[in-house]
Amino acid sequence: MAVFSDPVDALLNFQAALDAFRTSNWLEAGPSGVGAYPVMNVFRKGDDFIVIAEVPGVTKSDLDVQVKGRTLRLAGVKSVSYPEKASVHRRERLAGRFDRAVTMPIEIDPDGVKAEYRDGILALFLPRAESDKPKTIKVA
């Protein structure tokens, strides 16, 4: 991919690419609940889609991921706690409940979905359902 052509500027270029899509209207008819927590980025890798969301401080067991048809649901609880007698100087981290559903532009094969959670980042691999893949028609 052209984005990674120069190793020195690779990150800069990738960041520019991410920004370019933030202003694009791809999926405009798609994702419900834009502006809902957690924020997510959607990537394409071949036929399949990858959704990546930042949920720092959420434990694995507090994450609930569901997939049905074209819809992906991501719910959970993020809690922030302090010791009993602590005096808090700064409080910037947010806490609370979240529940977000997103419609993908492809039919997802629910059995092939993989979810990975590491270092506060949730990655979901959403394979395109076989029935949704385009068929090549031979021109006779």
Added chain:
Amino acid sequence: MANRSKGKGTDMADKQEMAVREKKEMVAREEKTVPGRHFIPAADIYETEEALAVVLEMPGVEKKDLEVALENDVLRVDGRIDFSKYRDMEPVYTEYNIGHYARSFALSSHFERDKISANLEDGVLTLTFPKAKHAQPRKIAIG
């Protein structure tokens, strides 16, 4: 939904709905040697009788890519993300940008330097600075 700040506030209300907050980009005093954007990690700082704790959210940073330094009473935290994981992935819809994290705080010097501890879990870094004996509050009995 306003059931926060009830009681002692030891646990933020779990029933609260979460909001989205844009990542803050860093406006550095000095430029970084590596190109690319840096972001300011969200931080909580609290103090107990024994210690000061700094909690920073740095999603995507692995232990090996984290650098914590304390120099001249300035705490400096640098977290680098490994974006090679994004290789061969074509962005089609994005809501946030990624980048390295950097933040520094000026601390007082009343800490036991060799007892500072750091713990990284689920993208959250917790730094604990135990207070030196002379800085801990002393109970004075009234005779």
